[in-house]
Amino acid sequence: MIWKHLSLSVTGKSHSDRNEPGQDYCRTGALRFSDRDFFVSLAADGAGSTTHGGVGAEIACETLYLQILSVIREGENISSITDDNIRTWVSASREAIAARAQGNGQRIKDYACTLIGVVATNDQALYFQIGDGCIVTGDGTGYRTIFWPEQGEYANTTYFVSDDTFLEHIKIERQGAAPDEIALFTDGLQNLVLSFSTRTVHEGFFRPLFAALRKKPDSDFADLTTHLIALLSRDDVNARSDDDKTLVLAVNIPVS
Template sequence: MTWKHLSLSVTGKSHSDRNEPGQDYCRAGSIRISDRDFFIGITADGAGSTTNGGIGAEIACESMYSQILSSIHEGKAISSVTNDDITEWIFTAREIVVAHAKQNGQRVKDYACTLIGVVMAIDNSLFFQIGDGCIVFGDKTGYSTVFWPEQGEYANMTYFVTDDDFREHIRIDHKETPPDEVALFTDGLQNLVLSFSSRTVHEGFFRPLFAALRSEPGNECQSLSAHLAALLLRDDVNARSDDDKTLILAVNIPTS
């Protein structure tokens, strides 16, 4: 089994109208070590009220990706990764964000960001999340969420890696087998592709995208990425959500 994937972020109209950079970030990769195949997907969303949330998101994602990749290279099996291991990865990523803020004479909350991640191998998969956004996985029975987006007391409130009580909001799940398909996305997409009234997934959005990803020749997926970016930047989409939108898609491909 190997993994084909794509990842992209588009800047929301709320930022582009003010000539501001987007505050989402993502990192994804398919890795083969000896005869073992892995997929890592990480995304984060900088808090809209911050000055440097996008930088915090980038630091958190790159730190998580690097730590997970190091564990894989050291030969650690995904099935042996514990909740304490994942919490330690997140703590380390947070400490790097904190150090960056202090080095620049700024407040830690100026770098506030959510964090979502998946790690998949042939015999196991793990998922973790702080804050809103979502992970959707698909198999022969349909599509489901791993965790529902966690929002606070008010509609636009959520939780961040940089919060003092971040450990209380870490959600972790393990599955003995990897899903056939997985998507990670930030909160700019969640109201478009999830039904909050029934807590279900809009399969009509994901099913054709995963099918297109499977059929895309090679591993670059440039045509599909361009098509998807154009879709997420359409006026009718921005009218429903003017926030940044980040999406990672991955499908497992059987190998002979």
């Protein structure tokens, strides 16, 4: 089995209108080590109220990606990765953010960000998350969320890697089989593709996108990416969500 994937981030209108950069970041890769194929994906959303949330998001994803890569290169199976290992990875990301903040004479909360992660092989999958945004998986019959986006104590708030209580808000789930399809997205998309009243997934959004990704030749996703960027930048979409929008799509392809 091999993994085909694409990822993109669209700067929200709330930032572009102020000539500000987007604050989302994602790091994704399809890797092969010791005759095993891995899909690794991380997405983070810098808090809109911060000055450097986008930098925090990048540091969190890149630091965690290297942590995961080191484990994969050592030949570890996903099943051997413990919850404490995941907490150690996230703690390392937080420490890297704190070091950047201290070096710049700033507070760690100035770099606040959420975090979503997936590590999958052909027979196992590991998911973890802090804050909002979502992971959606498909098995050929339907779509489900791994975790529901976690909201904070007050409206329009959530939890961040920079929080003192971040360890209390790390959600972790394991599955003994990899899904056929995986999507990760930040909170700029969640109100558009999830039904909060029924806690279900809008399958009509994901099904055609996964089908299109499967049909594309490997690494030739330029037109599909362009289509998605145009879709997520439309005025009617921005009217419903003017936040940054990051989307990662991945499908596993059996190897004959």
